[in-house]
Amino acid sequence: MNINTILIIGSGAMGSQIALVSALAGYRTVLQDISFQALEAAVASLRERMDRQVAKGRLERAEADAALGRLHTVTSLEEAAPEADLVIEAATEKLETKQQIFAELDRLAPAHTILTTNSSTLGSSMVAAATGRPEKVCNMHFFNPALVMKCVEVVRHAHTSDETVHAVMELARTMGKSPVLLNREIPGFLANRMMGAIRDEALALYDAGIASIEDIDTAAKTALGHPMGPFELMDLVGLDVGYLIREATYQQTGDEKDLPHPALAELYAQGHYGRKTGRGWYTYDSSSPTAAK
Numbered sequence: 428m429n430i431n432t433i434l435i436i437g438s439g440a441m442g443s444q445i446a447l448v449s450a451l452a453g454y455r456t457v458l459q460d461i462s463f464q465a466l467e468a469a470v471a472s473l474r475e476r477m478d479r480q481v482a483k484g485r486l487e488r489a490e491a492d493a494a495l496g497r498l499h500t501v502t503s504l505e506e507a508a509p510e511a512d513l514v515i516e517a518a519t520e521k522l523e524t525k526q527q528i529f530a531e532l533d534r535l536a537p538a539h540t541i542l543t544t545n546s547s548t549l550g551s552s553m554v555a556a557a558t559g560r561p562e563k564v565c566n567m568h569f570f571n572p573a574l575v576m577k578c579v580e581v582v583r584h585a586h587t588s589d590e591t592v593h594a595v596m597e598l599a600r601t602m603g604k605s606p607v608l609l610n611r612e613i614p615g616f617l618a619n620r621m622m623g624a625i626r627d628e629a630l631a632l633y634d635a636g637i638a639s640i641e642d643i644d645t646a647a648k649t650a651l652g653h654p655m656g657p658f659e660l661m662d663l664v665g666l667d668v669g670y671l672i673r674e675a676t677y678q679q680t681g682d683e684k685d686l687p688h689p690a691l692a693e694l695y696a697q698g699h700y701g702r703k704t705g706r707g708w709y710t711y712d713s714s715s716p717t718a719a720k
């Protein structure tokens with residue numbers, strides 16, 4: 428399949444970085460968000476990131492400029508969807524919002540367009556049902572920070588065609604990623620299931636007063652070789668994202684052990700979402716993060 432234009436929906440941390448990954452890989456990339464301000468902020472942050480890469484000698488100025496030149500922003504889906512060959516939806520992790528977007532995309536995009544979702548919890552069957560092209564729908568799940576992390580989980584649902592799977596796996600490879608394929612939907616996919624087990628144990632140890640947040644993170648790094656501890660990682664991904672993931676998982680499984688952890692729910696209710704708000708498990712108002720408690 429010939430992919431020229433990729434449409435990314437949602438200019439949050441994931442959507443904006445995925446858009447830059449796409450532009451760097453040579454695709455004409457359109458980043459859509461209903462908020463003009465959010466788009467402006469996203470592009471400014473991507474420009475800064477590219478400038479740092481150029482300053483560090485990791486990227487040629489011309490290459491960075493060419494990528495940014497391939498990246499376009501738009502607020503209207505009506506304008507963006509008709510020219511897209513493939514869509515990566517990275518909007519908020521709410522089913523109704525995603526279903527509305529997929530119904531709109533199905534109406535507006537050409538018949539050949541593949542529709543993917545970056546959702547980490549909602550299997551694409553839930554949004555495919557809102558379209559008349561379920562065979563062209565699957566999950567294409569990137570990891571945070573999307574510019575750096577190599578893994579992309581491609582998850583097929585019962586009606587995703589082999590052609591769609593092949594095209595999305597190939598696209599991920601062209602983007603310099605190492606895609607993994609899930610043959611059927613399962614809540615949490617692969618990586619979040621494994622990460623969840625570690626995070627739950629870290630929370631249990633903290634709850635029981637066995638060790639501090641910093642020491643639990645330190646052990647994960649120095650004993651297990653993880654690049655970040657589980658609390659640092661929750662702050663990086665966003666406690667809002669973590670909270671909504673648990674809520675969505677609970678909705679699917681009905682298992683109370685999947686509910687958001689009480690301490691996480693408390694931080695979420697207080698609007699402490701991690702790095703993006705300057706406070707989560709740690710505070711980020713100084714050069715090095717310190718435990719918030």
Ligand code: 3HC
Pocket residue numbers: 480483485547569570571572573574575576619622654655660664668
């Ligand atoms: N956004 C973009 N780029 C970033 C970044 C960010 N938030 N943080 C760091 N980077 C880049 C840096 O610019 C640097 O790039 P360069 O080498 O080209 O200059 C590179 O990453 C390494 O950065 P640093 O040397 O400053 O820092 P580290 O070596 O500590 O690496 C890290 C930072 C890559 C974030 C590393 O700590 C790491 O791998 N952490 C674990 C991340 C992880 O587990 N992610 C998965 C989250 S789960 C998820 O996303 C699932 C979803 O469903 C919620």
